[in-house]
Amino acid sequence: NAGVTQTPKFRILKIGQSMTLQCTQDMNHNYMYWYRQDPGMGLKLIYYSVGAGITDKGEVPNGYNVSRSTTEDFPLRLELAAPSQTSVYFCASSYTRQGDYEQYFGPGTRLTVT
Amino acid sequence: AQTVTQSQPEMSVQEAETVTLSCTYDTSENNYYLFWYKQPPSRQMILVIRQEAYKQQNATENRFSVNFQKAAKSFSLKISDSQLGDTAMYFCACNSGGGADGLTFGKGTHLIIQP
Numbered sequence: 001n002a003g004v005t006q007t008p009k010f011r012i013l014k015i016g017q018s019m020t021l022q023c024t025q026d027m028n029h030n031y032m033y034w035y036r037q038d039p040g041m042g043l044k045l046i047y048y049s050v051g052a053g054i055t056d057k058g059e060v061p062n063g064y065n066v067s068r069s070t071t072e073d074f075p076l077r078l079e080l081a082a083p084s085q086t087s088v089y090f091c092a093s094s095y096t097r098q099g100d101y102e103q104y105f106g107p108g109t110r111l112t113v114t
Numbered sequence: 115a116q117t118v119t120q121s122q123p124e125m126s127v128q129e130a131e132t133v134t135l136s137c138t139y140d141t142s143e144n145n146y147y148l149f150w151y152k153q154p155p156s157r158q159m160i161l162v163i164r165q166e167a168y169k170q171q172n173a174t175e176n177r178f179s180v181n182f183q184k185a186a187k188s189f190s191l192k193i194s195d196s197q198l199g200d201t202a203m204y205f206c207a208c209n210s211g212g213g214a215d216g217l218t219f220g221k222g223t224h225l226i227i228q229p
Contacts, residue, residue, distance in 0.1 A: 033216050042205050042219030101147050105159035
């Protein structure tokens with residue numbers, strides 16, 4: 001199992017550009033999440049999904065969009081990038097069976113908006 | 115809504131010593147889970163240990179153990195016989211029993227193990 005994979009690892013965007021961060025998991029998890037980590041801070045939830053076709057906002061959703069057309073993939077779209085979106089982005093997935101809510105994280109994408 | 119507070123931005127101990135990282139949390143849920151994640155310089159998030167709120171027994175994983183005080187909403191991590199490889203950021207996190215709404219993280223503690 002590759003686990004949770006994210007692409008790209010690094011990206012530099014100009015203000016106003018758009019991009020999609022890719023996330024794929026091969027563990028057949030139904031729950032998937034996107035977090036951002038700003039310098040010196042913990043992770044904050046952007047969006048999450050409980051299954052294909054179902055998404056919901058987390059704590060900091062403004063400026064982002066998501067879709068979940070398959071169990072495996074959960075891309076995060078940035079429209080009109082702003083300097084405030086400079087951060088490290090983590091995708092994660094988890095089971096929902098009782099007693100096992102461990103989230104498995106991807107390696108992260110470092111995004112800089114200038 | 116949940117909140118997680120880690121009051122120690124940085125800690126430094128000598129190799130082989132024991133160190134305790136503090137965490138307090140607040141949640142209105144009756145069924146919830148608590149986690150400690152380690153983030154080394156590679157930035158990969160690694161689960162260290164987890165605790166289910168309905169279990170009174172403190173979780174233990176090799177050199178890592180927790181002190182879970184449910185009434186005080188406290189969840190500290192004890193690392194015994196610390197090793198150089200334990201140097202990392204440590205994050206305390208909480209989620210509700212359903213798990214769907216993601217984890218709420220503290221700001222982290224930077225732990226440095228000195229040789």
